[in-house]
Amino acid sequence: MAPGLPGFTIVGLADTALQEARERVRGAIRNSGYEYPPRRITVNLAPAELRKSGASLDLAIALGILVGSEQVSANGRWAVLGELSLGGELRSMPGLLPMVAALGRRTVKRIVVPLDGLAEARLACDVDVVAAATLAEAAVLLRESRRGRARVQPPRVELAADGLGERVGSDRGWGIGVASEMGPDLAEVRGQLEARRALELALAGGHSMVMIGPPGSGKTLLARTVPGLLPALDDQEARIATIIASVSGSEPLTDLVRARPFRSPHHTISYAGMVGGGPLLSPGEVTRANDGVLFLDELPEYDRATLEALRQPMEDGEVAISRVGRAAVFPSRFQLIAAMNPCPCGHAGEGDGRCRCQPGIVDRYTARVSGPLRDRIDIWVHMPRVEPAEYVLSGAHEGSDRVAARVVEARRRQMLRSGRVNSRLSGRALRGACALGQAEQAHAVRLAEMDGWSARGIERLLRVARTAADLEGVERVAETHLDEAARFRSPTGRCLGFAVAG
């Protein structure tokens, strides 16, 4: 702050949102009963080479001006976070939780956060967090440090955690059990014997799955049962999920995220929306579905580049995004579940001659799910239309609870054996986990040859067979498991080809 013509400069690579801070800060100071100093103000953001963005520094800038102009005195070492309105109110912003956790690691023990973000900030451990609703309140807190803390005491959900997950945690024990937010129950899905089984396999082993069926065959309904079939997140997963939710959320969090993510972005989603990016380097759907399920309805309708972009995150379990001068790596260990029509008109395979799609068009339709992505899908299942008469005749179906119990048990076996779900096994680890006998090995090769599979195809077969064995509760993968895995193989050259002709 210097004498001279009144002015306000921000130096140190600030983005537009930050440049606009001067208006918000000026308005907030005036509307909070303080005087805006008629001097030349320079705000220096360090480190200089790092681009800063967003409005999270509003409160710090405003308080810096007030302290600098001696209207407010600070008592001790503080960190302040929050976005200001022109009227002087404080608001929370995305990413509050990891910022608080990071400050905690830097031994800043007292942090002022916006009141609406208090519950979220308190998910971080070992940090004294106090809340203010306005700039004026924050100024008071700074001056009367101890008193302010006593004023707000919401229940705390926290726990000393190890590592970075880091300073976010909870003591609720192992999250095996079923997540609370559930969709429809499996018993509500009519028929679809094969798809039910395919879904159980997919969830038990974390396998990516594609359902192919005409409109109205129940693909979307089946997909919506997924949250009710998956175990809740364990502690480590919950910490990561909570941070992701904080960074990408528009609403401040109140509690640790325990439900396994189930994301279903519409097919109009942008590339950045899917993989992440944008001006704030926000996480995309692949990250928001981390440790959960990414459901894509009408798979071929998604932008081709967007679908292509799923490959790397699926393979690596993380996604690197960058924008001029900045880069970030987000986790993206999601399970892909997708649905699609069998052909553009949707009626292929109904056996009544209604589908009039040219074979070339059908090929092109399925080819939109490009080969490399197709290779990474372990389970393919067809869902034929269910006749109304079958609705009436078919007996009661198994409910979600029983299937979920089997899924949890199968996952437990996998974690004990290899520390990861079967879909993340490959190479020697996979072969070791399958422990095929000679007969079974020969059988696997025979199955693979039937469809002219690549090495990747054989791995796919083994992974799914391993899961089938886990669901049955046996350690050795047998021929029947391989057979079942083969049943859910890719339809390429199967629906349209020789096999159908015969």
Place this chain on the structure above:
Amino acid sequence: MLGVQSLGPVITRRVAEDEEPMSATTPTSRCPRTVDRAAMDLERDAWVVLLSVTGLGPVSFGALLAAFGSARAVLAAASAPAGPARLLQALADAAASPDGDPAAVFDACASAETEAGLPPSGFPTPRRRQSIGADLATRICEAAVGGAGEVERVRALGLTAITLEEPEYPARLREVELPPPLLYLRGSADALSARNAVAVVGTRWPTDKGRLIAGWIGSAIARAGAVVVSGLAVGIDGAAHAAVVGEGGQTVAVLGGGHARLFPKAHERLADAIVAAGGAVVSELPPDTSPSRGTFPRRNRLVSGLSDATVVVEAGCRSGALITAGWALEQGRECFLVPGPFDSPASAGCHAFLRSFPGQARLVSGIAELLEDLDLGGGAGSGVAVARGPGAPKNGPSTRQTQPGGRPSPSVPGAGRAAVLASLGPVERALAQELLLGPATADQLALRTSLAGAAVLSALTLLELRGLATGAYGRYLPSGRLAAWSDGPGSRLSE
């Protein structure tokens, strides 16, 4: 000059339209020539080169042969300095000659569609004709210089060219009006000239039942020792071909494009299987010709022309299979149609055709009845001559007695299926029996057999792996030996 004689009907196509096709009255003029083999090879190569020229259809090709005596002579003339002028003159002479309809020469140049022998949509004006003729002459001259590549291409693709002059050319096809001068063949030439051949065709969008019936008819005909001819399309065609291959029988696939542009791609494996089983894949178009709207109706005329009779399994109102049926009648061959429910769009074309051609188009009332009508029913596989409708031309003396080879001796009807069923476990057998009644989903099978879902799924897997069932889009059909027609014991369908 024999070549010219055999092309007689080509040149006189237009004038002969109201009369009996000349081809029917002059079969005896075509006896195999005893010519030096090497000269024959050279002449065949010349045909390959000439007929690869865009716009040179059977009509103008016939005119050139008539003027120069042989294809080699045409090419020799075209390579000479005054080549284009001489060719143009020959084309114009043919147009002006009393035997030739001037329009016929030039309309053949106009487009692939008109070459198909379809009614031309309109004759080009004289000036336009002149320029077409000149363009054509230029292209022929270019081909004469660089044509060796085309011969090489045919060879490299493993194709055999058969000209209308050669004894290998199928006699049945020689009889039709405007036979294609050249056939490109992959596989066995025997299959083209088998004693009995029946076309089985239908819609590309069949019902499951239609697919099943096509398979039955295909396998029944194959077992009776006849060759099944079809168009390799998806749907009925593919089902018929595949059933024959499943029986180890011979089947002929006629392509709508060139061999190098096999369509549909999904049937590449089927085409390989057809050739491997001793059948043939054949096209009248140069190997790199893309299939197009016009080439399919043209192909259909070959399907019926290569067969004694044509059976349409399912056809919608505008199905190409009806064009094949129409060709069959026009070529004096028998034509059968499988009726379906009158409200099934996939059968509407069959019904309409039956109504339009009473007394000519015949009804298929069952597999056994069809075999009887085709005169294939007698002793299984005895290969009795196929019955012909009144007025149909008799087959000319076959240039060679073809013994369809590589086919297993016909089995006792029904024994195969009974043995298959007997070899299955109780759950698989129950499902197989259900599938024989018609295509079904896993849910439907579980419902009808009252078996547990898991048991149904694993039994289906077994059936699929043994090749006895095929799943497509979540519905299952009998396949392989289970799909073959059977009227013996072990078939609930025969009850």
